Amino acid sequence: MKSKEKLQAAAAQLFMEKGYVNTTVQEIANLAGVTERTFFRQFKDKSDVLFDTNNDMGQRVAAFITDHVDVEKKPLKLAVEGFVSISEFFEGSRERVLARNQIIQSNPDLQERELLKGQVLIASVTNSLSAQYDSDLSELAARFAVEIFHMAFMKWMKSAEKSLAEQLLAVYELYENSFCCGD
């Protein structure tokens, strides 16, 4: 087990036990059996330990989009389908996702970081869309799609009744039924 993973595991455990603010980087490092200094070599700051920096999700959604080019289809629809395509990835780890989200919601710093991740996601999706669509249109669609995902994700976490994919489609349909065509 690499030290990075050990640190992530240790952090997750301690954040759950005593909360984010009450656990010090010292403690995380100790529990992981390494030095505080190597924590800061692996992660740019304390909050970083909770976030994937590699934008896995963005890559996957972008891949789906580039694999399903279809000039007939509206960009937002395509982007939302991209998110649907990765949604089952979350279904298996509902527990972990919920726990992680609880930690994040407990602290403004973490919320901010989560939002920044959203920006990276937008950039990925924008980029993959812009191979087929106008640049502004791509960005707008990407932003809307990420917001739809965000809402669906929140609803999915609040209640287990629907799958994430279903929530995504539900929000998308809410949009289609209520926003489109005229004022």
Place this chain on the structure above:
Amino acid sequence: MKSKEKLQAAAAQLFMEKGYVNTTVQEIANLAGVTERTFFRQFKDKSDVLFDTNNDMGQRVAAFITDHVDVEKKPLKLAVEGFVSISEFFEGSRERVLARNQIIQSNPDLQERELLKGQVLIASVTNSLSAQYDSDLSELAARFAVEIFHMAFMKWMKSAEKSLAEQLLAVYELYENSFCCGD
């Protein structure tokens, strides 16, 4: 001049002169003629000095929305009009806004904080919309409206050719023409 304002002025000056990361809270406090301690009494952290906490903008947009209830009108349209209604507020201080934005774009921490402000904005708009519309629909419209504002704002900063209001309507029309009706 209250110490809070002196600190804000000092911070703005120093951030411009030497950049955000290179200026210390010490220096800001010194230039403002107060102690480091009182800086942290006025602002929760270093970045806080750049942000209005009172959500002025959200209040104004929300006020417009509640003043212009119209069951015929789609919520997104109404929300966008809310943003249009406050857009002239920015026109007068383009210089300041640009300078401030340059500082913010120079540092991830500041970008994150700006994004959190966006969430507060979303909450305000959602709240004002939900007096007339379904709760989920209100949130979705608020999110989309804020994204439209965000894009328009960026374009407005990049070039002075169009007013912010014009950019807003341009982005909104891009949405109307390209997203609506069918897949």
Place this chain on the structure above:
DNA sequence: ATTCCCAGGTCAGTTTCTGACATTTTTTCT
């Protein structure tokens, strides 16, 4: 005038984060 209040000062301490350099561990090359 006396009390009270409160913005600000003082100080000591914790925590986060970085730079510089030493040491260990792993990989690569022959």
Place this chain on the structure above:
DNA sequence: AGAAAAAATGTCAGAAACTGACCTGGGAAT
């Protein structure tokens, strides 16, 4: 295998961000 190179981690010193506890002076209220 064994030397050389490279990557990871340790050590240490220190700056900067932030907090808690307590003190102080001067203005507002009664």
